[in-house]
Amino acid sequence: MIAKFGDRSVAYDYASADYTDIIKEKKIFDRKRRVPGYLYGIHSLKTARPDFQAVQERDPYFNDFEVFEDLDDFLDVVYQLALQANAL
Numbered sequence: 001m002i003a004k005f006g007d008r009s010v011a012y013d014y015a016s017a018d019y020t021d022i023i024k025e026k027k028i029f030d031r032k033r034r035v036p037g038y039l040y041g042i043h044s045l046k047t048a049r050p051d052f053q054a055v056q057e058r059d060p061y062f063n064d065f066e067v068f069e070d071l072d073d074f075l076d077v078v079y080q081l082a083l084q085a086n087a088l
Contacts, residue, residue, distance in 0.1 A: 001029060001074065002041045002065065005081040008076045011065040012074035015050035032075055052086075 001012040014025050022044070033040070047054035052067045068074035082088050 002043060002062075003039055003078045003081065005087070008081060009065045010068065010077055010081070011052070011062065012071055013052040013055070014069075014071075015047075020030060029071060029075075032071065034075060035078045037086060039078065039082055039087060040072045064068050 001014075002008050012029075015026075016022055023033045024033070026042070030037075045055055045058055047058055052062070052065075056065075066077075070078065
């Protein structure tokens with residue numbers, strides 16, 4: 001999951017080789033999110049490793065993203081950024 005507000009880009013990194021795990025994580029995300037869905041983007045990339053650095057190596061677009069591995073932390077930051085940007 002990614003979100004951009006002005007010059008700040010944040011990402012929640014979740015990796016699994018099992019597609020059903022990814023679907024489960026998306027359902028958890030949908031249940032917990034506190035801002036409208038249009039403020040997020042979902043990107044799925046196949047990489048050789050499960051770390052975000054592998055994502056950045058595959059697509060340099062993600063080089064400037066602040067990465068979160070905890071969903072709740074990511075959602076809290078996105079909520080605060082949305083408030084600051086008057087996006088809510």
